[in-house]
Amino acid sequence: MELNPSELTVTERYKLLIGAVVPRPIAFVSTTSPDGRPNLAPFSFFNAVGSDPMTLLFCPANNADGSEKDSLANAKPESEGGTGQFVVNVAVEAYKRQVAGAGEPLARGESEFGLVGLTEAPSAVVRPPRVGESPVCFECETVQVIRTNPGAPAGGNIVIGRVVHVFVRDGLVNERMHVDADTLGAIGRMGGAAYCTTRDRFSLPPGRAALDADA
Numbered sequence: 001m002e003l004n005p006s007e008l009t010v011t012e013r014y015k016l017l018i019g020a021v022v023p024r025p026i027a028f029v030s031t032t033s034p035d036g037r038p039n040l041a042p043f044s045f046f047n048a049v050g051s052d053p054m055t056l057l058f059c060p061a062n063n064a065d066g067s068e069k070d071s072l073a074n075a076k077p078e079s080e081g082g083t084g085q086f087v088v089n090v091a092v093e094a095y096k097r098q099v100a101g102a103g104e105p106l107a108r109g110e111s112e113f114g115l116v117g118l119t120e121a122p123s124a125v126v127r128p129p130r131v132g133e134s135p136v137c138f139e140c141e142t143v144q145v146i147r148t149n150p151g152a153p154a155g156g157n158i159v160i161g162r163v164v165h166v167f168v169r170d171g172l173v174n175e176r177m178h179v180d181a182d183t184l185g186a187i188g189r190m191g192g193a194a195y196c197t198t199r200d201r202f203s204l205p206p207g208r209a210a211l212d213a214d215a
């Protein structure tokens with residue numbers, strides 16, 4: 001089957017993306033509105049960008065009416081009317097229901113922290129609270145927002161953030177900064193309503209050695 005995206009509906013394109021780009025890590029993003037109200041939402045169009053400077057991104061699509069999701073409105077740079085800050089809390093099994101639950105579209109200014117019953121813990125450097133139950137939280141300052149179709153329904157937006165502080169729960173990393181994957185218990189998103197755990201893993205050496213290795 002050969003597919004030309006311009007001949008597919010937006011919904012069909014979305015289904016192909018979320019079904020084939022799997023598993024996706026989930027950023028549980030906390031922000032504050034310019035008038036100081038907290039917001040929390042999950043984003044699986046999310047990844048790391050680079051280590052120097054330490055940078056990551058998440059992608060809040062436009063709402064069906066073309067408007068910005070609250071997380072984007074809050075995290076965009078101050079020069080664009082936002083606060084220029086956000087926190088990526090890693091999504092883990094311990095609060096998987098709350099991750100999905102925070103996807104509820106609440107009215108602007110209403111906090112998903114209250115809806116899902118997670119704790120607003122003070123961040124060290126930025127104003128948005130981190131999720132108190134989260135084992136790893138990346139406090140970010142927004143570098144740039146790239147808009148792929150401004151004002152259009154389902155248009156994409158890339159929020160790029162520089163990590164200015166990292167919270168890691170005691171005991172999760174060793175002295176060499178290796179994260180214990182079992183203790184972390186990260187979850188990922190598949191297509192539709194499906195999620196995955198990170199418990200079923202295999203190891204391979206990089207490069208040619210992988211071709212003859214058992215896995």
Ligand SMILES: Cc1cc2nc3c(=O)[nH]c(=O)nc-3n(C[C@H](O)[C@H](O)[C@H](O)COP(=O)(O)O)c2cc1C
Nearest residue numbers: 041042043044045060061069070071100103104105
């Ligand atoms: C697990 C999960 C992952 C999601 N990933 C995304 C995503 O990558 N991009 C997006 O625009 N919406 C995503 N959503 C939907 C948003 O979380 C939802 O629209 C939310 O209401 C946005 O909140 P906000 O308006 O407070 O930013 C996801 C929802 C769930 C449950």
